[in-house]
Amino acid sequence: MIEPVHQQIEQIFHEASRQIFASLARTLRDLDLAEDAMQEAFASAAAQWPGEGVPENPVAWLITTGRFKAIDTIRRREKLQQISTEIAERMQQVAGANASHAATDIKDDRLRLIFTCCHPAIDLKVQVPLTLREVCGLTTDEIARAFLTTPATMAQRIVRGKAKIRDAAIPFVIPDLSELPERLDSVLSVIYLIFNEGYSASSGDSITRADLSSEAIRLCRLVLPLMEDAEVMGLLALMLLHESRRETRQTPDGDIVLLEDQDRSRWDRDLIAEGQRLIERSLASRRFGFYTIQAAISAVHADAVTANDTDWDQIVSLYDVLFRIEPTSVIQLNRAVAVAMRDGAESGLTIIQTILDRGDLLGYSLAHSARGELLRRVGRTADAIEAFETAMALTEQASEKRFLQEKLRKLRAF
Incomplete structure (x- = not known):
């Protein structure tokens, strides 16, 4: 039973953690404190839910728990006998929010x-x-x-x-x-x-x-x-x-x-x-x-x-x-691809080469991938291979890497 509960917690984190963070940030007015409170709330869920069961409204539970964790953090930062007026007011506001805040109010946070x-x-x-x-x-x-x-x-x-x-x-x-x-x-x-x-x-x-x-x-x-x-x-x-x-x-x-x-x-x-x-x-x-x-x-x-x-x-x-x-190099690159489709690969290739020659988009994998495809179409196989290799070195997207690897495999077998 414990394993499915932890899987459910992971799913809630994936789907709702930023929503929970936004709600905590609104109440706490401190992004770092909100992030820490959210992490502590999920840690509490991992410790409590396997034994007590998942609450009926887990998102509301996590927000409420996060607020209480934030109060604890604030108290640790300042000794209670030396607490400042501002922090005392903050604690009162957070506690009040816990008592009155309903889950229906968090969707736009x-x-x-x-x-x-x-x-x-x-x-x-x-x-x-x-x-x-x-x-x-x-x-x-x-x-x-x-x-x-x-x-x-x-x-x-x-x-x-x-x-x-x-x-x-x-x-x-x-x-x-x-x-x-x-x-x-x-x-x-x-x-x-x-x-x-x-x-x-x-x-x-x-x-x-x-x-x-x-x-x-x-x-x-x-x-x-x-x-x-x-x-x-x-x-x-x-x-x-x-x-x-x-x-x-x-x-x-x-x-x-x-x-x-x-x-x-x-x-x-x-x-x-x-x-x-x-x-x-x-x-x-x-x-x-x-x-x-x-x-x-x-x-x-x-x-x-x-x-x-x-x-x-x-x-x-x-x-x-x-x-x-918006005269950007990325828009110029996209236009070059459209020009290649309308006027032929050489026309688009000239535009892309101009962009790269002036030092723009050298670290942008899609620019090299587009150039490689147009080079392939005009029969410049060696140059196309080099362009695709550059593109693959620049991307961290797994499916894009597979796509480029397949392009390279076909070109090398040509």
């Missing part, structure tokens, strides 16, 4: 925590990484890869962000309507990166993490009623359109299935229809931007009955607009 981490008092470079670490539980290494920087640099940013929240006493609340616009860009960036990590995991055995992509969509649905901004609609549309293809992106064994080889009859048409309606609303507002254009590109793919029916000319045109809005 992760959204509150996102707005806290995206407070304008926090450095813009810190907001998104801090949120990914604290709200989603991504590792510092995963976040560093997403930002194409070193783990040490990213760790310093996250520490600075946590200190700012503590020292400036930034509130754990969803801001008033008047304050939403100045935080919206950061909040949407966070949700987008959460989804990206779920849709194309940077490491691990599976290419997808459904828990993260589903959470990103849920959070965006919560933001939309707060502010019916065109880009909120655009981001939600983009995620829904991508999510419609998730089940077809890998084989039952976890191997990658390219877009051109996916079974389009299995794409979720309801998600596609909802995404297309959101795009229409966003475009009608005439205030659309980065996310809406990306969603429109995804919609072109969704409209194609087969890969051969894809309107690559329209996709290239949309990438031209997107690059004017």
